Amino acid sequence: xxxxxxxxxxxxxxxxxxxxxxxxxxxxxxxxxxxxxxxxxxxxxxxxxxxxxxxxxxxxxxxxxxxxxxxxxxxxxxxxxxxxxxxxxxxxxxxxxxxxxxxxxxxxxxxxxxxxxxxxxxxxxxxxxxxxxxxxxxxxxxxxxxxxxxxxxxxxxxxxxxxxxxxxxxxxxxxxxxxxxxxxxxxxxxxxxxxxxxxxxxxxxxxxxxxxxxxxxxxxxxxxxxxxxxxxxxxxxxxxxxxxxxxxxxxxxxxxxxxxxxxxxxxxxxxxxxxxxxxxxxxxxxxxxxxxxxxxxxxxxxxxxxxxxxxxxxxxxxxxxxxxxxxxxxxxxxxxxxxxxxxxxxxxxxxxxxxxxxxxxxxxxxxxxxxxxxxxxxxxxxxxxxxxxxxxxxxxxxxxxxxxxxxxxxxxxxxxxxxxxxxxxxxxxxxxxxxxxxxxxxxxxxxxxxxxxxxxxxxxxxxxxxxxxxxxxxxxxxxxxxxxxxxxxxx
Numbered sequence: 001x002x003x004x005x006x007x008x009x010x011x012x013x014x015x016x017x018x019x020x021x022x023x024x025x026x027x028x029x030x031x032x033x034x035x036x037x038x039x040x041x042x043x044x045x046x047x048x049x050x051x052x053x054x055x056x057x058x059x060x061x062x063x064x065x066x067x068x069x070x071x072x073x074x075x076x077x078x079x080x081x082x083x084x085x086x087x088x089x090x091x092x093x094x095x096x097x098x099x100x101x102x103x104x105x106x107x108x109x110x111x112x113x114x115x116x117x118x119x120x121x122x123x124x125x126x127x128x129x130x131x132x133x134x135x136x137x138x139x140x141x142x143x144x145x146x147x148x149x150x151x152x153x154x155x156x157x158x159x160x161x162x163x164x165x166x167x168x169x170x171x172x173x174x175x176x177x178x179x180x181x182x183x184x185x186x187x188x189x190x191x192x193x194x195x196x197x198x199x200x201x202x203x204x205x206x207x208x209x210x211x212x213x214x215x216x217x218x219x220x221x222x223x224x225x226x227x228x229x230x231x232x233x234x235x236x237x238x239x240x241x242x243x244x245x246x247x248x249x250x251x252x253x254x255x256x257x258x259x260x261x262x263x264x265x266x267x268x269x270x271x272x273x274x275x276x277x278x279x280x281x282x283x284x285x286x287x288x289x290x291x292x293x294x295x296x297x298x299x300x301x302x303x304x305x306x307x308x309x310x311x312x313x314x315x316x317x318x319x320x321x322x323x324x325x326x327x328x329x330x331x332x333x334x335x336x337x338x339x340x341x342x343x344x345x346x347x348x349x350x351x352x353x354x355x356x357x358x359x360x361x362x363x364x365x366x367x368x369x370x371x372x373x374x375x376x377x378x379x380x381x382x383x384x385x386x387x388x389x390x391x392x393x394x395x396x397x398x399x400x401x402x403x404x405x406x407x408x409x410x411x412x413x414x415x416x417x418x419x420x421x422x423x424x425x426x427x428x429x430x431x432x433x434x435x436x437x438x439x440x441x442x443x444x445x446x447x448x449x450x451x452x453x454x455x456x457x458x459x460x461x462x463x464x465x466x467x468x469x470x471x472x473x474x475x476x477x478x479x480x481x482x483x484x485x486x487x488x489x490x491x
């Protein structure tokens with residue numbers, strides 16, 4: 001089955017996993033298999049005034065919709081592009097007196113699109129909204145209760161003059177959002193800012209070691225001529241060589257977890273048992289649970305104690321981060337690392353989690369030398385665990401490179417930035433804003449490295465002057481989010 005722009009894939013029925021996507025031709029790492037605009041998408045409640053409601057970019061100054069005073073846009077171009085989807089929402093918000101929660105807004109946008117176009121296959125879609133899985137039958141009592149509340153809120157918001165839908169169909173749409181809502185990020189990929197429905201993407205099954213990755217691209221409206229504008233979309237990109245007939249898979253959750261934990265998370269969030277090779281054979285679990293080897297190999301009891309201490313510390317860190325107590329976070333990390341280092345292996349996930357938090361928070365506090373030391377150990381561990389073309393890995397290596405640059409470790413910094421650039425060329429592609437940023441850093445650090453090799457003294461003098469007129473950004477404020485799942489789950 002092929003459809004506009006989707007001729008290189010087909011939907012097929014897999015054994016035990018329902019529908020899936022199969023390649024119709026060969027793909028190489030970095031190839032875009034397909035791009036898909038959102039069927040419907042909304043900005044998170046907490047960010048509605050900070051993010052453009054059309055392209056989901058974070059901007060300093062946004063234009064507000066003069067009618068509902070709720071929607072914000074980069075400029076007139078984004079506002080015009082939004083009108084078809086915002087028109088009904090705009091009058092409904094005015095009638096209702098305020099905007100409802102994000103999942104109510106998303107359900108309403110889906111229903112208005114169905115009202116306009118019918119619920120059959122829309123252009124470029126391999127499946128209709130009706131055919132997407134809702135998993136309502138697998139909901140826990142708590143989830144069913146939340147669903148009833150959502151349906152009630154939706155009915156209060158939904159205008160009487162719009163097409164009326166039955167309770168079962170409204171529940172189906174909320175079920176679809178619950179397990180198929182895709183997390184959208186801002187243009188720098190640093191923060192989850194919204195949720196969207198992409199029916200074709202929903203057909204790709206999960207694998208913990210997938211052959212594809214999904215990247216959100218905010219599009220580009222900056223060109224003077226609109227024919228060069230690109231719309232907001234997701235891109236399914238190949239991570240390794242794919243042959244015709246191969247199933248196309250993506251990772252719904254981050255790989256940095258032992259197989260038992262990943263399976264538990266997948267069952268809880270997506271209602272299926274993972275049977276991928278890495279879970280069945282527990283591949284890389286030994287690395288993620290590694291302990292120090294050799295003469296001073298710790299006892300099982302000591303390992304258990306240190307793991308428990310690490311778990312308790314992570315909870316304390318989470319609380320301190322919520323309150324913005326970053327110096328307290330650093331203190332907790334240092335204490336924990338002191339206990340971990342003689343006991344846990346350098347790829348142990350508890351060790352890597354603390355290293356990741358420590359390097360991020362220390363960078364934010366501009367304590368770059370210590371941050372760089374932790375970032376280096378973290379990257380060394382990640383490189384042994386992750387797929388070589390993993391997007392999370394690329395972003396972590398990029399952050400580590402920038403941290404090294406700030407610490408004045410120009411050789412290591414440039415090396416890490418080059419490594420990150422090679423990964424992001426595959427996962428994000430050369431025209432993605434993040435890759436473009438990285439290319440600028442790569443050129444800058446290469447130039448600095450040459451200068452450093454010719455005359456170290458002059459290099460440090462120039463660097464001091466350059467830091468006053470800083471080119472490479474200081475780290476963003478640490479977020480309290482763990483690695484985002486591919487699909488957004490309502491909290």
